[in-house]
Amino acid sequence: MARAAVPGRLSGRRLVWRVARLAQARAETPTARTLVLDVPGWPGHLAGQHVDVRLTAPDGYTTQRSYSIAAAPDGTLVELTVQRVPDGEVSPYLTEVFAVGDPVELRGPVGGWFVWRPTDPDPVLLVAGGSGVVPLMAMARARAAAGSRVPFRLVYSVRTPADGYYTDELRRRARDDGGLDVTHVYTRGGPGPVGRLTVATLNTHGWPPDFAPACYVCGPTGFVEAVADMLVALGHDPARIRTERFGPSGG
Numbered sequence: 001m002a003r004a005a006v007p008g009r010l011s012g013r014r015l016v017w018r019v020a021r022l023a024q025a026r027a028e029t030p031t032a033r034t035l036v037l038d039v040p041g042w043p044g045h046l047a048g049q050h051v052d053v054r055l056t057a058p059d060g061y062t063t064q065r066s067y068s069i070a071a072a073p074d075g076t077l078v079e080l081t082v083q084r085v086p087d088g089e090v091s092p093y094l095t096e097v098f099a100v101g102d103p104v105e106l107r108g109p110v111g112g113w114f115v116w117r118p119t120d121p122d123p124v125l126l127v128a129g130g131s132g133v134v135p136l137m138a139m140a141r142a143r144a145a146a147g148s149r150v151p152f153r154l155v156y157s158v159r160t161p162a163d164g165y166y167t168d169e170l171r172r173r174a175r176d177d178g179g180l181d182v183t184h185v186y187t188r189g190g191p192g193p194v195g196r197l198t199v200a201t202l203n204t205h206g207w208p209p210d211f212a213p214a215c216y217v218c219g220p221t222g223f224v225e226a227v228a229d230m231l232v233a234l235g236h237d238p239a240r241i242r243t244e245r246f247g248p249s250g251g
């Protein structure tokens, strides 16, 4: 598939740090929080892109992390969902301390390959592990916002039902958004078989390779590599498998 210019780094535009403020926050799970940031001057984004968030301590020390954008563009609002990593430097601050009205620096949108556009005609297979559902949710939301009827299937692996993000919305969308199927796979406990996602799961709940779906896989590095291997083993064209790894992202 051809790579087209998108807002952000592929367009050649220099990314600048902008001061964003927390406009709203809500708990997704006991350890994950959705942040709605107001970013004056935000240039817009595509589903699948991420931002860099930079924190600065009173002594001038700065640190930054990447976070996927969770929702379709909505004016100057940019929505993220952050999972608290125990002993992490940035995520405990964003999930537990960062308060409505507080500022943070933000740069983006970043990324030009792991994106879905409402004009893309092909069936889509989304495979998420844990917080890797965030950019895939942006794709499902962008599909709905555009009134697209492109067939979507989301296979979402998460430890237990209580760890799932966007649970009510996914249930509603699976019911109301024609052509969107959602399957949860629980690795530690929940209804149905418990265990890691397998080739059989992808075979049953994904699309057959003959449909030539665009595949998007996102989650922890090991999850992404295992799923990409399974998709190739099932006969999917490696060129149609796009991956995003949520490894440590400081720098």
Ligand SMILES: Cc1cc2nc3c(=O)[nH]c(=O)nc-3n(C[C@H](O)[C@H](O)[C@H](O)COP(=O)(O)OP(=O)(O)OC[C@H]3O[C@@H](n4cnc5c(N)ncnc54)[C@H](O)[C@@H]3O)c2cc1C
Binding pocket: 050, 065, 066, 067, 068, 069, 081, 082, 083, 084, 085, 086, 087, 088, 089, 090, 091, 092, 131, 134, 135, 220, 244, 245, 246, 247, 248, 249, 250
């Ligand atoms: C492109 C991209 C998009 C991302 N999008 C999201 C997102 O939408 N939501 C989200 O919650 N996170 C996302 N991440 C991960 C995020 O950037 C941070 O790595 C994460 O929040 C941890 O930062 P921290 O400062 O709290 O932990 P650190 O202080 O950086 O790390 C603390 C400890 O946790 C380990 N660790 C760091 N990150 C992870 C991780 N992701 N999983 C498991 N262990 C880890 C480190 O190796 C270290 O041992 C994304 C990463 C990338 C590269």
